[in-house]
Amino acid sequence: MNASEPLPEGLAEVVRLSTSLAYRVLNTQLIGSPVPPDQAQALVNAAKLMHDNGVDWPPGVVEALRRLVETLPPATPEIDEPAAEEPSEGVEDVGPIAMSRGRKIKRFIRSFRKGRD
Template identity: 45%
Template sequence: MTDLDLYGDTETAAEVDPLAAKMPEVLRLATALAEQMLASQIMGRAISGEQFTALVSAARLLQDNNVPWPPLVQEVVHELAERMNAVGSEPDGAAG
């Protein structure tokens, strides 16, 4: 294999799936956001809707590209899902 073949294959792979090259940055940002959200929870501060949406969107993007979630992202997403399920299962007076 020549150097030209090697470089050509690399360029072709990047052109075929340019999103794959961005996954490490998505992982880094999702982990940083999960850290912020966990810190907010520990300090008793509310998590904004924008933070929640951003983390869920990043998690879906990773999942859609077969990239495993970082452990902290998984922990925060599952904790938020459990809280939402608990709130959703409580009577809110609106049903009826």
Template identity: 35%
Template sequence: MRAGDERLEKLAEIAGLATAVADRIFEQQEAGTPIPPELFRMFVRAAQMLLDNELPWPPAVERLVLEFAKRIEGIEPASQDSNVVHLIWPRGNP
């Protein structure tokens, strides 16, 4: 396998992972379950890796990024000890 093919294969896996994580976050949000910070960080890292490699986001990833952007618009910067995930999706506020 050529290095370029291997790189594209790994990026395709990352896109699949980002989609699966986005779907899981949407499921948890719809159920009113807090989103674990580790899951949120995993999503952000995968989305950033796709962006850094100039690959388009899969539809679920783009939808979640846009949802996060809408929810954090106008929120004051969080203090160091706050949980960003709860600021984005507070309980009882789907």
């Protein structure tokens, strides 16, 4: 969505609440406490909802998600995941830092899906 366009009321509330939750997550991390899984899951769900509706993430949400990803242990290859993927046509080759961050994000989101199963 364009920054000059007003958000629909429901999405505006999602942005407001996700920003509040993001700062709660950041404060929790600041004092050295673990982030409750339900708060992390709610933040991921809100970010996905905003992404699906073309709404830019507020800076606090971006920072909270970045820090949550950083708290994940190093990525290890999984059995069903190839060790090195060949880039598809038209897809830029990314460096190892971006690839490891992408794997961490995938693993982070996958960990919440496993909790629901």
